[in-house]
Amino acid sequence: MTSIDLQQARLFKWKKFATEGAGRLIIFLVGSIILWALISEFLIARPDRYLPSPLAVLLSSADMLNKGSLLSFYSDTLTRLVIGGAVGIVIGIPIGLLLGLNRFVADMFYPLMNFFQSVSGIAIFPVVVIWFGNSDTTVLIVILYTSFFPIAFNVLSGVRSVPVRYIQAARTLGASRLQVVRDVLLPGAMPSIAVGTRLSIGFAWRAVIAGEMLAGRPGLGNMIFSGQEFDNTAQIILGMVMIGITWIVLDHFLLRPLESDTIERWGLVSR
């Protein structure tokens, strides 16, 4: 196969994946919305206060869309998430790799890592505010901090779980230590890297919502909490729905195809 053939095959597979699952995804979403509408209509005494109907939420979003605030909240939050999360993951992978490779380094830094892992992002928030004020930097640092640990720890354990046989096989084929990292340890750690990435993004979501609220930066998180302040339940639910749907879409179109191309193709997960 030439590389162009291969790229086309990949693209084709991705398209197939995207469209195949999209139908099921839409059925699921529509089903959930109907259920939600029914509950709101028939089971809740004061829906506007406790559980507004999907229509009410939609109207509230139309209102905010008109004012332009919804889109700007959404893009603010997403930008923070992507930057903070990406930097956390990009730093976390090599550090996890390094700790997984070298017992000596690992033994030295492990207690430190453990210490900070137990101190959640929310707990360091006040001190970051003291350093950087109620700024975007503060929110970004908290996201980065929270998303770093899950990926680093998962890469660490992923590297350690690669069977020694594979390393030996590569070494006897003439692989240098660096080549062992590239050809054996990184791909071997892929299942853990995938799990770690999911966890990191999940953690980043929590951090961005809490961070915006505590630092008072505009965004979805802030929107949710100001919704509570002004008794605007529809606005709260709108924020929640947008977060959830973004995650589902991100997962479905980015992470899952990536996983199916690697660890599933290699038979490293049983499905």
Next chain:
Amino acid sequence: MSGEAKLIIQDLCHHYPDEYTGESVHALEGINLQVYENEFVAIVGPSGCGKTTLLNIVAGLLPYREGRAMVDGNEIHGPGPDRGVVFQEHAILPWRSVARNIGHGLELQRVPKEETRRRVQEYIDLVGLSGFEDRYPHELSGGMKQRVAVARTLCADPVIMLMDEPFAAVDAQTRITLQDELNRIVMATRKTILFITHSVEEAAFLGDRCIVFSRRPGQIKTEIKIDIPREERVWKDMADNPKFTEARDKILRLVRQEVTSDDEH
């Protein structure tokens, strides 16, 4: 034996330290062994006598302190592409297709793409895996995986191929097929091979020379020449090949002695 010695082992001993008891396990004692160019040397011996230990030392996966071990005149320090290893199982990389596993050695040596492709195809054909180039290991049977492992090692063109019970994990029928195939491959490539096995039959069928190990600490007890031309080594003809049955029975007796004297302890 004609040709030069590709592998030379002199007065090799090995002790495994035991961190918990402070005692050490004496695995090998005074091994002297030479493997000549194009020779197939099979090692048999009771379980735990140090066969894998010896192979790992030659492969460079286990450091040694007592004695010497040289390949092609170079003292062994760590693993290298001059000594290819076929392990018992679970050693081909799950994230590489058949073709990319087989070409891995060449890729590591930065051999040009076109030449790599050509040589990979050659070895895929040799081990009978044409049509499976783009499959991944989890889609292969145990026997096919071992074919990939053999092709991968051969493709990197080592000075000597080391095999540690490579067919022990497949079923009896497949094992016979693989032994026939290996024999054919040996004829075609004239590789120098050090082969470790539990199976007396396998040793007698494949080896030009069979080394029998004593029980632990492993020492060379005897060696037996097996003077059957490669072309005659086909399993279906072996039952009435007197040279084969004779060698097999002799090796069996020697191994038996070791195992039974072990029981008396």
